[in-house]
Amino acid sequence: MPKTAAKAKRSLKPKEIVEPAIARVPITVRVNGRPYSLAVEPRILLVELLREALDLTGTHVGCDTTYCGACTVLLNGASVKSCTIFAVQADGAEITTVEGLEKDGQLGSIQKVFGDCYALQCGYCTPGLMLSTYQLLSHNQQPGDKDIRKAIAGNTCRCTGYQNIFKAIQVAARSVKGG
Amino acid sequence: MYPRAFHYHRAGSLKEAVTMLSQLGEEGKLLAGGQSLIPLMKLRFANPKHLVDLNFVPGISYIKEDKGSLRFGALTRHAEVEYSATAAKIPIIHDCAAGIADVQVRNRGTIGGSIAEADPSGDWATVLSTLDTTIRCLGRKGERTIPLSKFITDAYTTALGPEEIVSEIIVKNPPKGSGGAYLAFKRSAPVYPTASAAVQLRMEGDVCEDAAIALGCVGLTAIKASQAESALRGQKISETTMNAAAEAARAAADPQPDMRGSAEYKRMLVGALVKRAIELAIRRARGEQVEVSHLYA
Numbered sequence: 001m002p003k004t005a006a007k008a009k010r011s012l013k014p015k016e017i018v019e020p021a022i023a024r025v026p027i028t029v030r031v032n033g034r035p036y037s038l039a040v041e042p043r044i045l046l047v048e049l050l051r052e053a054l055d056l057t058g059t060h061v062g063c064d065t066t067y068c069g070a071c072t073v074l075l076n077g078a079s080v081k082s083c084t085i086f087a088v089q090a091d092g093a094e095i096t097t098v099e100g101l102e103k104d105g106q107l108g109s110i111q112k113v114f115g116d117c118y119a120l121q122c123g124y125c126t127p128g129l130m131l132s133t134y135q136l137l138s139h140n141q142q143p144g145d146k147d148i149r150k151a152i153a154g155n156t157c158r159c160t161g162y163q164n165i166f167k168a169i170q171v172a173a174r175s176v177k178g179g
Numbered sequence: 180m181y182p183r184a185f186h187y188h189r190a191g192s193l194k195e196a197v198t199m200l201s202q203l204g205e206e207g208k209l210l211a212g213g214q215s216l217i218p219l220m221k222l223r224f225a226n227p228k229h230l231v232d233l234n235f236v237p238g239i240s241y242i243k244e245d246k247g248s249l250r251f252g253a254l255t256r257h258a259e260v261e262y263s264a265t266a267a268k269i270p271i272i273h274d275c276a277a278g279i280a281d282v283q284v285r286n287r288g289t290i291g292g293s294i295a296e297a298d299p300s301g302d303w304a305t306v307l308s309t310l311d312t313t314i315r316c317l318g319r320k321g322e323r324t325i326p327l328s329k330f331i332t333d334a335y336t337t338a339l340g341p342e343e344i345v346s347e348i349i350v351k352n353p354p355k356g357s358g359g360a361y362l363a364f365k366r367s368a369p370v371y372p373t374a375s376a377a378v379q380l381r382m383e384g385d386v387c388e389d390a391a392i393a394l395g396c397v398g399l400t401a402i403k404a405s406q407a408e409s410a411l412r413g414q415k416i417s418e419t420t421m422n423a424a425a426e427a428a429r430a431a432a433d434p435q436p437d438m439r440g441s442a443e444y445k446r447m448l449v450g451a452l453v454k455r456a457i458e459l460a461i462r463r464a465r466g467e468q469v470e471v472s473h474l475y476a
Contacts, residue, residue: 022184022185022186023186023187025187041184042184042185042186042187042230043181043182043183043184043185044181045217064180064221065218065221065222066214066217066218066284066369067369067370068369069281069283069369072283075286078258078286078287079282079283079286080283080286080287081283081284081287083221084213084214084217084218084284084287085213085217085287086187086210086213086217088187088189088232089210089213089232089234091235132282132283135282136282150282151282153281153282153367153368153369154280154281154282154283154284154368154369155281
C-alpha cells in the first residue's frame with residue numbers, strides 16, 4: 001500500500017473523526033405562508049433546509065460562495081443569499097421562495113413577465129433573479145435603469161447577457177405600477 | 180458545502196454574549212451578519228467549535244444622532260445605513276454602505292461585524308479612518324472606547340480581548356465646510372474591491388484647511404496616507420496639489436499582487452482613485468449634491 005494511502009486510512013479511524021454530539025436546535029419557520037416546526041443541525045444552511053428538508057427545490061445552489069445569487073430568498077421581506085445563513089438563524093422568520101411567487105397555482109406576475117420577455121435560457125439563475133426583482137419592486141415601484149442594474153448586481157446569469165432580464169424588470173415595474 | 184460541525188448558542192443580550200464567550204473560551208466565535216464568517220467556515224478556513232449568534236439580540240441595530248455624533252449599533256445592517264437619512268448626513272458613509280457587495284449581502288452584513296473582522300479588503304475601516312471614529316466595546320470588566328486608529332492592529336486583528344464585543348460605532352460629525360467621498364474599484368458587485376480610496380476634506384474657499392485620506396485593499400489594514408494629506412493641507416487645491424497627493428498615496432500603498440491585479444497596477448489605480456475622490460470631496464464641501472458609487476471594471 002502506498003505510504004499516503006496508509007496515512008489516509010489511519011486518519012479515518014472512527015475514534016479520530018468522532019465529533020462531540022451536536023445538539024439539534026428546534027426552529028419554527030413560515031415558508032411561503034406555511035408553518036413548519038423542525039429540529040436542525042446548526043451547520044445546515046438555509047438553502048439546504050429549503051431544498052432537502054422541505055423539498056422546495058426551486059431555490060438553487062450555484063456557486064455556494066456568496067457570489068452568484070441563485071439561492072436568493074426573502075427573509076422577513078429582505079433578500080438574502082440562503083447559502084450564507086444558517087437555517088437556525090431563520091427561526092421565527094417568514095421566508096419567501098420562488099414557489100411563493102405563484103398565485104393560486106398560476107404563475108405570479110413577475111414569473112409571467114420573465115417568460116413573456118424571454119428573460120431566461122437555462123433557468124438556473126431565474127428564481128434568484130425573480131426574488132431580487134420582487135425585493136426591488138417592493139421598495140421602488142418606479143425604478144430607473146441604474147436602480148435595476150444595482151438591484152440585480154448580486155445575481156449572476158451566464159446565458160442571457162442580462163438584456164432581456166433588464167427588459168422583464170422594466171415591464172414588471174410598469175405592471176406593478178398599473179396595479 | 181458544510182462547515183465543520185459546531186454548537187450553536189443564541190445570545191439574548193450583549194452581556195449574555197460576553198458571558199457565553201468567556202465560558203466557551205478560544206473555541207467560541209461571534210456570529211453577526213455572517214457574510215464573511217460563513218463563507219470562511221464553509222471553506223474550512225475558520226472552524227469554530229461554538230458560535231454565539233447575536234442576531235436575536237434586540238435593540239443593537241440603530242442609527243442615532245447624538246451630541247454632534249452619529250451612533251451605529253453594532254448589528255446595524257449595511258442596507259439600513261444605505262437607506263438612512265440620518266447616516267446620509269455624512270455623505271461618505273452613504274457612499275460606503277450603498278456600495279458594499281450587493282443587495283443581498285447588504286441586507287445581512289453588519290457595520291460592527293465588518294469592523295471587528297478587520298478584513299484588509301473591507302470597506303468600512305477605510306472610510307471610517309477618515310472620520311473621528313471610536314469603537315465602543317463591552318467586556319467582562321465593563322465598557323471601554325477605543326479610537327479606530329488603535330482598534331485595528333493588523334490584518335484580521337483588533338484590540339478586542341477574547342471576551343470582548345463591539346457594541347457601538349461612534350462617528351463625530353465633520354466640521355462645517357467638510358466634504359468627503361469614497362470610491363472603490365471592483366470587477367463586479369459581489370467581490371471585494373481591487374483598491375479603494377476615502378477622502379475627507381475641510382475647505383475654506385479654494386484652500387484645503389484639513390484633509391484625511393485612507394487607502395483600502397492595498398495593505399494589511401486600511402492605510403492612512405499622511406504624506407498625501409500633507410500635500411493638500413493648507414494648500415490651494417489645484418491640478419498640481421491633487422497630483423502631488425495622488426503621487427504620495429501611490430507611495431504609501433503597499434499592495435500585494437493577486438487575482439485582482441499586480442502590485443504595480445493597484446498602486447496606479449489607488450492614486451487615480453484618490454485624485455477622483457478629492458475632486459468629488461471638494462464639490463461636496465461646496466454644498467453640491469454629488470452621487471458617488473463604486474466603480475466597476
